[in-house]
Amino acid sequence: MADETQSYAVFNSQALIDTVGDSASAGLEASRLKKFISVLGGRFFNWGQRKSLFPLHLGIKCCALEMAAAGGSRFDAERFGVFFRSSPRQCDVMLVNGPISKKFADPIVRLWEQMPEPKWCIAMGECAISGGPYYQSYNILEGVDTIIPVDVYIPGCPPRPEALIDGFQHLRKKIMRIGTTPSTVRDDDAPIIVGDQ
Ligand code: SF4
Numbered sequence: 001m002a003d004e005t006q007s008y009a010v011f012n013s014q015a016l017i018d019t020v021g022d023s024a025s026a027g028l029e030a031s032r033l034k035k036f037i038s039v040l041g042g043r044f045f046n047w048g049q050r051k052s053l054f055p056l057h058l059g060i061k062c063c064a065l066e067m068a069a070a071g072g073s074r075f076d077a078e079r080f081g082v083f084f085r086s087s088p089r090q091c092d093v094m095l096v097n098g099p100i101s102k103k104f105a106d107p108i109v110r111l112w113e114q115m116p117e118p119k120w121c122i123a124m125g126e127c128a129i130s131g132g133p134y135y136q137s138y139n140i141l142e143g144v145d146t147i148i149p150v151d152v153y154i155p156g157c158p159p160r161p162e163a164l165i166d167g168f169q170h171l172r173k174k175i176m177r178i179g180t181t182p183s184t185v186r187d188d189d190a191p192i193i194v195g196d197q
Contacts, residue, residue, distance in 0.1 A: 042180075049180055050175040051172075052083065053082050054084075054085045054092050055083075055084055055091060055095040056091040056093065058094075058111070060096065061099060062098070062158055063098055063124050063127065063159065064098060066125075066158045066160060066164060067084075067124065067164060069161045070082075070164045075162070077168070080165060080169070082168050088112075088114040089116065091115050091119070092119045093119065093121070093122060094108075094111065094112050094122070095124055096128040096144040097124040097125055097128060098125065099132060099134050100144050101139050101141070108144070108147065108148070117183060118181065118182055118183065119183055120151040120171055120174075120175075120183070121144070121149060121150045121183075122152045122171065124164060125159055126155065126156070127157075129144075129145075129153050132157060145191075149186065149187070151171060151186075151191055152167045152170050152174070152191060152193075152194065153192070153194065155194065163194055163195070167194045170192045170194060174189075
Protein backbone atom coordinates (compact mmCIF):
# COMPACT_ATOMS: atom_id res chain seq x y z
CA MET A 1 0.00 0.00 0.00
CA ALA A 2 2.86 2.31 0.95
CA ASP A 3 4.51 1.59 -2.41
CA GLU A 4 1.33 2.44 -4.35
CA THR A 5 0.98 5.76 -2.52
CA GLN A 6 4.59 6.54 -3.26
CA SER A 7 4.25 5.70 -6.97
CA TYR A 8 1.10 7.79 -7.21
CA ALA A 9 2.88 10.76 -5.62
CA VAL A 10 5.82 10.36 -8.01
CA PHE A 11 3.48 10.12 -10.99
CA ASN A 12 1.65 13.27 -9.92
CA SER A 13 4.86 15.19 -9.32
CA GLN A 14 6.20 14.18 -12.72
CA ALA A 15 2.91 15.02 -14.42
CA LEU A 16 2.90 18.42 -12.71
CA ILE A 17 6.51 19.12 -13.74
CA ASP A 18 5.72 18.09 -17.34
CA THR A 19 2.61 20.25 -17.52
CA VAL A 20 4.24 23.32 -15.98
CA GLY A 21 7.38 22.75 -18.07
CA ASP A 22 5.40 22.49 -21.34
CA SER A 23 3.33 25.60 -20.61
CA ALA A 24 6.37 27.62 -19.53
CA SER A 25 8.30 26.46 -22.59
CA ALA A 26 5.44 27.40 -24.95
CA GLY A 27 5.07 30.81 -23.30
CA LEU A 28 8.80 31.54 -23.46
CA GLU A 29 9.00 30.36 -27.06
CA ALA A 30 6.12 32.61 -28.10
CA SER A 31 7.76 35.65 -26.50
CA ARG A 32 11.24 34.72 -27.90
CA LEU A 33 12.51 34.81 -24.35
CA LYS A 34 13.59 31.18 -24.61
CA LYS A 35 16.26 31.96 -27.22
CA PHE A 36 17.43 34.96 -25.24
CA ILE A 37 17.71 32.90 -22.02
CA SER A 38 19.45 30.10 -23.90
CA VAL A 39 22.12 32.45 -25.37
CA LEU A 40 22.58 34.32 -22.09
CA GLY A 41 22.65 31.09 -20.06
CA GLY A 42 25.17 29.53 -22.46
CA ARG A 43 27.50 32.53 -22.17
CA PHE A 44 27.18 32.60 -18.42
CA PHE A 45 27.93 28.87 -18.25
CA ASN A 46 31.01 29.29 -20.49
CA TRP A 47 32.24 32.15 -18.35
CA GLY A 48 31.90 30.05 -15.18
CA GLN A 49 33.46 27.01 -16.82
CA ARG A 50 36.57 28.74 -18.09
CA LYS A 51 37.12 30.56 -14.79
CA SER A 52 37.13 27.36 -12.75
CA LEU A 53 39.03 24.54 -14.40
CA PHE A 54 39.39 21.39 -12.35
CA PRO A 55 42.37 19.29 -13.53
CA LEU A 56 42.74 15.73 -12.33
CA HIS A 57 45.40 15.39 -9.61
CA LEU A 58 47.36 12.77 -11.50
CA GLY A 59 51.15 12.57 -11.46
CA ILE A 60 52.80 10.21 -13.93
CA LYS A 61 56.49 11.17 -14.05
CA CYS A 62 58.93 14.07 -13.62
CA CYS A 63 56.63 16.65 -15.31
CA ALA A 64 54.31 16.04 -12.34
CA LEU A 65 56.85 17.89 -10.15
CA GLU A 66 56.35 20.97 -12.33
CA MET A 67 52.60 20.48 -11.98
CA ALA A 68 53.09 20.38 -8.19
CA ALA A 69 55.21 23.53 -8.33
CA ALA A 70 52.48 25.26 -10.34
CA GLY A 71 50.01 24.42 -7.58
CA GLY A 72 52.40 25.50 -4.81
CA SER A 73 52.70 28.90 -3.15
CA ARG A 74 55.27 30.38 -5.54
CA PHE A 75 53.23 30.02 -8.73
CA ASP A 76 49.85 29.54 -7.08
CA ALA A 77 47.79 28.30 -10.03
CA GLU A 78 44.66 28.58 -7.85
CA ARG A 79 44.67 32.35 -8.29
CA PHE A 80 43.88 31.63 -11.96
CA GLY A 81 41.01 29.34 -11.02
CA VAL A 82 42.91 26.06 -11.49
CA PHE A 83 41.92 23.65 -8.73
CA PHE A 84 43.39 20.15 -8.69
CA ARG A 85 40.87 17.50 -7.69
CA SER A 86 41.54 13.86 -6.87
CA SER A 87 38.38 12.30 -8.28
CA PRO A 88 37.85 12.15 -12.06
CA ARG A 89 34.13 12.64 -11.46
CA GLN A 90 34.85 16.15 -10.17
CA CYS A 91 37.27 17.10 -12.96
CA ASP A 92 37.01 18.63 -16.40
CA VAL A 93 40.70 18.68 -17.44
CA MET A 94 42.91 15.63 -17.89
CA LEU A 95 46.51 16.82 -17.46
CA VAL A 96 48.83 14.14 -18.81
CA ASN A 97 52.33 14.75 -17.47
CA GLY A 98 54.48 11.77 -18.38
CA PRO A 99 54.95 8.82 -20.71
CA ILE A 100 51.99 6.48 -21.16
CA SER A 101 53.07 2.88 -21.09
CA LYS A 102 50.91 0.36 -22.92
CA LYS A 103 49.98 -1.09 -19.53
CA PHE A 104 48.79 2.33 -18.34
CA ALA A 105 46.75 3.08 -21.48
CA ASP A 106 43.58 1.35 -20.29
CA PRO A 107 43.53 2.97 -16.81
CA ILE A 108 44.05 6.44 -18.27
CA VAL A 109 41.23 5.95 -20.78
CA ARG A 110 39.04 4.73 -17.91
CA LEU A 111 39.85 7.88 -15.90
CA TRP A 112 39.04 10.00 -18.97
CA GLU A 113 35.72 8.24 -19.44
CA GLN A 114 34.84 8.78 -15.78
CA MET A 115 35.16 12.54 -16.24
CA PRO A 116 31.89 14.26 -17.14
CA GLU A 117 31.47 16.29 -20.36
CA PRO A 118 32.46 18.91 -21.33
CA LYS A 119 36.08 17.97 -20.68
CA TRP A 120 39.49 18.82 -22.10
CA CYS A 121 42.92 17.25 -22.26
CA ILE A 122 46.31 18.93 -21.88
CA ALA A 123 49.44 17.01 -22.90
CA MET A 124 52.29 18.37 -20.78
CA GLY A 125 55.88 17.57 -21.79
CA GLU A 126 57.52 15.62 -24.59
CA CYS A 127 56.61 12.23 -23.10
CA ALA A 128 52.89 12.97 -23.18
CA ILE A 129 53.18 14.58 -26.63
CA SER A 130 55.24 11.98 -28.48
CA GLY A 131 56.86 9.55 -26.07
CA GLY A 132 59.82 11.90 -25.40
CA PRO A 133 63.05 10.03 -24.59
CA TYR A 134 61.08 6.79 -25.01
CA TYR A 135 60.03 7.59 -28.57
CA GLN A 136 59.48 4.33 -30.50
CA SER A 137 60.15 2.32 -27.36
CA TYR A 138 58.55 -1.12 -27.26
CA ASN A 139 56.15 -0.26 -24.42
CA ILE A 140 55.50 3.52 -24.54
CA LEU A 141 52.74 5.15 -26.60
CA GLU A 142 53.84 7.80 -29.11
CA GLY A 143 51.73 10.46 -27.50
CA VAL A 144 48.57 10.48 -25.41
CA ASP A 145 46.64 11.66 -28.49
CA THR A 146 46.74 8.05 -29.69
CA ILE A 147 44.12 7.25 -27.03
CA ILE A 148 42.55 10.59 -25.93
CA PRO A 149 41.81 13.75 -27.99
CA VAL A 150 44.25 16.49 -26.92
CA ASP A 151 43.24 20.19 -26.81
CA VAL A 152 46.49 21.83 -25.70
CA TYR A 153 50.10 20.70 -26.09
CA ILE A 154 52.76 22.15 -23.78
CA PRO A 155 56.20 21.23 -25.18
CA GLY A 156 59.29 20.95 -23.00
CA CYS A 157 61.22 18.44 -20.96
CA PRO A 158 59.92 19.42 -18.54
CA PRO A 159 57.84 22.54 -19.28
CA ARG A 160 58.10 25.12 -16.51
CA PRO A 161 55.13 25.92 -14.24
CA GLU A 162 54.66 29.24 -16.10
CA ALA A 163 54.21 27.26 -19.31
CA LEU A 164 51.60 25.09 -17.61
CA ILE A 165 49.72 28.16 -16.41
CA ASP A 166 50.00 29.57 -19.94
CA GLY A 167 48.54 26.31 -21.25
CA PHE A 168 45.50 26.77 -19.04
CA GLN A 169 45.11 30.35 -20.30
CA HIS A 170 45.10 29.03 -23.88
CA LEU A 171 42.54 26.43 -22.90
CA ARG A 172 40.36 29.21 -21.47
CA LYS A 173 40.48 31.07 -24.80
CA LYS A 174 39.54 27.86 -26.56
CA ILE A 175 36.57 27.33 -24.24
CA MET A 176 35.45 30.89 -24.99
CA ARG A 177 35.68 30.14 -28.71
CA ILE A 178 34.07 26.70 -28.90
CA GLY A 179 31.87 26.89 -25.81
CA THR A 180 31.13 23.71 -23.97
CA THR A 181 31.08 21.42 -26.99
CA PRO A 182 31.59 17.81 -25.85
CA SER A 183 35.01 16.28 -26.55
CA THR A 184 33.43 13.66 -28.81
CA VAL A 185 32.40 16.24 -31.43
CA ARG A 186 35.49 18.45 -31.43
CA ASP A 187 37.43 16.42 -33.99
CA ASP A 188 37.75 19.33 -36.48
CA ASP A 189 39.12 21.73 -33.91
CA ALA A 190 42.91 22.03 -34.18
CA PRO A 191 44.78 21.61 -30.89
CA ILE A 192 46.74 24.54 -29.47
CA ILE A 193 50.53 24.30 -29.12
CA VAL A 194 51.86 26.58 -26.40
CA GLY A 195 54.71 28.73 -27.78
CA ASP A 196 53.61 28.24 -31.39
CA GLN A 197 51.52 31.43 -31.68
S1 SF4 B 1 58.92 15.20 -20.71
FE1 SF4 B 1 60.90 15.09 -19.65
S2 SF4 B 1 60.45 15.90 -17.62
FE2 SF4 B 1 58.46 15.38 -18.55
S3 SF4 B 1 58.02 13.29 -17.89
FE3 SF4 B 1 59.08 13.15 -19.84
S4 SF4 B 1 61.26 12.89 -19.31
FE4 SF4 B 1 60.20 13.66 -17.48
